[in-house]
Amino acid sequence: MSSSPLTDQPDGEALPQICDVLIIGGGPAGSTAATLLAERGRHVVMLEKETHPRFHIGESLLPNNLSIIQRLGVLEEVRAIGVYKPGAQFVSDEHGQDVAFEFKNGLDKRWTYSFHVERAAFDKLLFDNARAKGAMALEAMRVTTVELAQGSARSTVKAVDGTGKQHVFAPRFVIDASGRDACLATRLKIKEVNRQNNTAALFGHLKGVEPLTQPDVGNIVVHLLKEGWCWAIPLPNGVTSIGIVSNAAFFNRRTGSQEDFFWEVLRASPSMGPRIANATLLEPVRATGNYSYKARSMVGENHILVGDAFAFIDPVFSSGVMLAMTSAERGALAVHAHLDDPQKAKPLFAQFERHVQGAMGAFSWLIYRINKPVLRDMFMAPRNQFGMRDGLVSLLAGSWNHGVRSRVPVLAFKGAYYFLQTAYRMGYRVRRDVGMTKRAEIEGPNWRNAA
Template sequence: MKDSTEVLIIGGGPAGSTAAALLASAGRSVAVIEKARFPRFHIGESLLPYNAPIFRRLGVWEQLATHGFQRKHGAQFVFEPDRTASRLDFQNSLDRDLPLAFQVRRAELDQLLLDNARKRGAEVLEGHSVDRVLFEGDRATGAEIRDDTGAAKSLSAKVVIDATGRDTLLGRQLGLKRKDAILRQAALFGHFKNARMGLGPDGGDILVVGGEYGWFWLIPLDSETTSVGVVFPSRVLKEARKGDHGSALDVFERLVAQSPEVSERLKNAHPSRPVEATADFSYRCDQFVGDGWMLVGDAAGFLDPVFSSGVFLAMSTAARAADLVEKRLKAGGPVLRKHLIGYERFAKRGFERFRRYILAYYDPACVSVFASEPPAIIRRAVSSAFAGKVFQRDPRIWLMNYLFFTRAAQLRRLAARNKFQLPLAPSCR
């Protein structure tokens, strides 16, 4: 390993490998430090159509399209207990040229993206972890790196990009990480063989089933294997762990039993991966940039996965960060917070927009609008948001959101006057 590089990227997930590939393609010297050895399992398997332009930019679209990943054309929602069902088709969103996404095994996707960064000239060190980012005053100057024998070494850099995902290395080091005030959930997830799926064209739709207990995802990874997870208030997991039936599988099975839809779909299924747990995963860092450093992807913030936004946000923020870093390095001189602040605004806008839709999923009035076959114009807005159209300043989105949230407010008022019965919405805390 060399002693210095122009750009040091910590973490080789979708965010890190996107930034690395773009900066290395621009001719920058880039080092990626990844603590795992790929391929490795990762949760986050349902992608969005708006990922496609980034995959194209990275030059991996053809590879993805021919890899054999399950194609995803839409999403189906079921609301329990009355089992109201609704389907969003990406073809009905505002940008009809982005009708397709993939359901992926992350071990394979992440490997493909990291190999692409390597192919484009980034130096990638797997099995190496960063203990801490080094600073001179307020300015990041590199990092302390440990290899898998335990030997430590410093690497200096003009810019440090933290792409460590939910480990949030720099967010924790600088005390920037804040838990979401409303979204306080845990998740349990595993892979199952023989679940009853086959929804939508190519059988690739994600199924999201919500009820008072929280919500389930069922993501078809291929004709045999389905990724199944449940998101529910963290307190339920904490309470279960105090009792005798606190294993991840026990809690998972009890939640499945509360959902008639999921119970039916898993009736003949068996796990092919142990059920795992994670908790309190919605948070955001106060600052995304500083002198000589940036946070991208989950290292900046992560939100409840109900709209499968994680990988898309990770890659979009990383691509934007890479563009700005390249611009600054080309101009010469130091890379300071004032040069990077445009990125922070851009990234926070994407997080905020998704957060608004996510909170709507837990709001009975919004569920009512969504599940009651709303007018086509509102369905297009929801389909577009669900496809990932959150960064663009498109007046049509503004108008459609206005209609959606105004209708929800109207139903809330009617319900307050006992003139309308709101449905149950999934719990988030």
């Protein structure tokens, strides 16, 4: 849906632009919501503070992303810019082995692969698609003020463009898709750091990284380090995205530069060190802290929070873009219904919130335990009793909610974890051949002090 350019009132104040929905943020979540609402005839304005293409981390998509990408009409375009991803591979320095989980072995057979993408190209593709489908997609537009209205009144959103000029919008509904800026959560003072998983990361793009196996496999590789983990994602043109994730105390040990510490940690890993022996950085190492957070609510009377604007959890299972796009999809459908009848839309908003909270809970359970010896042993010795391994593969693929068929394997996996956790406390640990042995035989007589 086209719209006339913004104009000024005689006194110099920007004339409010009337619209149905104002979306803060032009990343995957914002572009998904904008496309779906514009296709349904809604007047949508999407404001992106930067100009595409721009750098962003989070380059590994999950199979569950592809059904949404197909609905947006850009699956073949994503295929053209992506690196084929058949699964995920976990490498443990402690165990001295690696295990691959192929998506084709999951419970959901609709999508058995995915892609790695450079986010600059991927995000621009989605943003341009939203514009092509009728959304007013504006770049270099930084939101400065949000005044949320009640009832049938319109909210007020003010933004400043690249020249410093102010623009004013009067939407019936506001969708916050501002990512880790968490625009509304910050303004409403409902953003809370996740104390259970308060991690940080160092990351960069490298050339010359040796593949773990054959160059054409395409798996994301998760290296389980002594005090955290790191990702290695193959991107187009021989580029590899590598990031180190650990707690703040680990990074506070750094005495030199970020780049020196980045190389030091990678070289110290028996599995990663050989892979980066001849690699070079393409750009300065980047850092981010306070990785995990969550807003206390995600639905208001005339606004919702989607994707990272609501919450962000550790990226070990590449869930960020998938959660952003699925939450935006469900949220957009609820918003569309709300614009016609707020009362009838209430069940849809409730379903939207339950789905997002459920998905985050499913991923969080694994994420909170990724550094636990119990879970690492289970990853390195996967068993398929009660479909546990296949259920785990489905979760890694982003398919977590398929009724009893998926709940039973996940519950079996959790039950095995808690059983083994009890055994570990009694002094036993899983051997690589999936038997049990005294932990002292593996870790020495002081294992209790190190537990």
